[in-house]
Amino acid sequence: MIRNDVPSSPAHRTWWRTPLTATLIGLPVLASEYVWFRSHDGPGAFGNVLYWASGLLLLAWVxxxxxPRGLRRAVAGAGLGCALLPLVFAVLLGAVWAAST
Structure with a gap:
């Protein structure tokens, strides 16, 4: 019987750093966006973005x-980007509106 002598890739000892960083930044933003959208009759067009952000941050943990470390970073980064998207959109919209008046 031939055995494969290639060792399987060991688990990274610091696998939790990337999801933790993305969660610590993204979760308070998601919570505040949810509360703000909830007070204004629901999230509207940004509803799916909030669900995608929550799902991607959860996927980075599970x-x-x-x-691969790159996959975990990509998923956590995409979740953080989705969490910050409504906030960045609102800031840019406010900047354009202020510049136009």
């Missing part, structure tokens, strides 16, 4: 520990 990926297997042996998954």
């Amino acid at each position: 990926l297997p520990r042996r998954s």
Whole structure:
């Protein structure tokens, strides 16, 4: 019987840093956006973005520990980007409005 002598990739000891950083930044933003949208009759067009952000941040945590580090960073970054999208859009819209008057 032939055995494969290539060791499987070990789990990264610091696998939790990327999801933790994205969650610590993104979760308070998501909570404040949800509260703000809830007080204004629902999220409207940004509803799916809030759900995608929550799902991607959760996926960054539940990926297997042996998954590639780049994949975990990409998922956490996409979740953080989706969480910040409504806030950045509102700031840019306010800047354009202020510049036009």
